[in-house]
Amino acid sequence: MRRADRLFRLIDRLRPGKLTTARKLAEAMEVSERTIYRDIAHLQASGVPIEGEAGLGYMMRDGYDLPPLMFTEEEIIALTVGARMVRTWGGSAMVRGAESALEKITAVLPDTTRARAERLRFEAWATRPLDPQTRDMIDMVEVAIKSPDRLHLAYKDDKARATDRIVRPLGLWFWGSVWTLVAWCELRNDFRMFRLDRIDAAKSLGIYTPQDDQTLKAFYASEYLCDQRRKDTETHHSG
Numbered sequence: 329m330r331r332a333d334r335l336f337r338l339i340d341r342l343r344p345g346k347l348t349t350a351r352k353l354a355e356a357m358e359v360s361e362r363t364i365y366r367d368i369a370h371l372q373a374s375g376v377p378i379e380g381e382a383g384l385g386y387m388m389r390d391g392y393d394l395p396p397l398m399f400t401e402e403e404i405i406a407l408t409v410g411a412r413m414v415r416t417w418g419g420s421a422m423v424r425g426a427e428s429a430l431e432k433i434t435a436v437l438p439d440t441t442r443a444r445a446e447r448l449r450f451e452a453w454a455t456r457p458l459d460p461q462t463r464d465m466i467d468m469v470e471v472a473i474k475s476p477d478r479l480h481l482a483y484k485d486d487k488a489r490a491t492d493r494i495v496r497p498l499g500l501w502f503w504g505s506v507w508t509l510v511a512w513c514e515l516r517n518d519f520r521m522f523r524l525d526r527i528d529a530a531k532s533l534g535i536y537t538p539q540d541d542q543t544l545k546a547f548y549a550s551e552y553l554c555d556q557r558r559k560d561t562e563t564h565h566s567g
Contacts, residue, residue: 331367333428334357334359334367335367335370335371336432337356337357337431338353338357338364338367338368338371339371339376339388340431340432341353341356342378342386342387342388343387343388346387346388347380347385347386347387348385348386348387349383349384349385349386350364350365350368350382350385350386353386365382368386376388377389405450407429407430407433408430408450409450409452410426411426411427411429411430412450412451412452413452414426415427415452416452416453416454416457416458417452417454417458417502417505417507418463418466419463419464419465419466419467419470420463420464420466420467421466421467421470422466422467422470423463454505456505459525462507462524462525465507465524465527465530466500466507466524468530468532469497469500469509469524469530470500472497472532473497473498473499473500475535476496476497476535476536476538477497477532477533477534477535477536478494478495478496478514478532478533478534478535478536479494479495479496479497479511479530479531479532479533480492480493480494480530480531480533481493481494481495481522481527481529481530482527482528482529482530483522483526483527483528484526484528485526486526490528491515493513493514493515493520493522494513494514494515494533495509495511495512495513495514495520495522496511496512496514496536496538496542497509497510497511498510498511498512498519498542498543498544498547499544499547501521506523506524506525507523507524507525508521508522508523508524509521509522509523509524509527510544510547512542519542519546519547519550
């Protein structure tokens with residue numbers, strides 16, 4: 329957890345009337361008590377009115393709060409539904425991010441807006457739950473895209489034939505129930521898409537230097553040209 333995120337959560341947990349010990353704060357944020365002491369000292373030095381001492385607990389004086397965020401009901405619905413969809417279909421890191429974002433947003437909503445958010449009855453259910461292996465694969469591919477890292481994939485095609493591929497991950501696409509990886513395939517020397525639920529194993533091969541003709545932008549450009557050629561062919565035949 330980034331320090332900025334941890335400080336935000338500390339402020340939320342130390343709101344007026346919430347006396348909390350450093351030990352409980354440390355357990356909640358999975359850090360040491362010494363880290364909590366340093367964070368509280370930092371917040372106090374920044375002007376946040378936190379009172380208390382080690383062994384007794386800490387709380388924040390009345391009258392201090394984070395500035396409220398003004399969301400319309402439509403925006404609250406969109407954020408909540410989006411987060412619940414990610415919780416159902418996203419990778420583990422995405423799920424943690426969605427839940428943390430909702431926690432932060434809810435913490436600073438005005439009371440009336442928060443009440444509306446809590447009354448929402450929108451859920452995202454899956455007839456076929458996302459399996460843990462695919463969730464882990466989403467996380468791994470996401471990291472590889474950011475790095476960027478080359479990946480070695482043990483893959484099975486739509487006929488269950490096994491193949492080994494070395495790819496340069498470019499993007500993740502979600503199709504409603506299936507995640508696919510858009511990548512530059514070194515075996516085919518071209519762009520390819522791979523279903524994550526057909527990847528048996530993946531291994532990082534280290535950072536690579538992106539090439540201009542192997543980027544996601546180049547992929548979109550190639551797809552556009554293919555669409556144009558199809559349209560030209562259809563027009564020619566219809567004429």
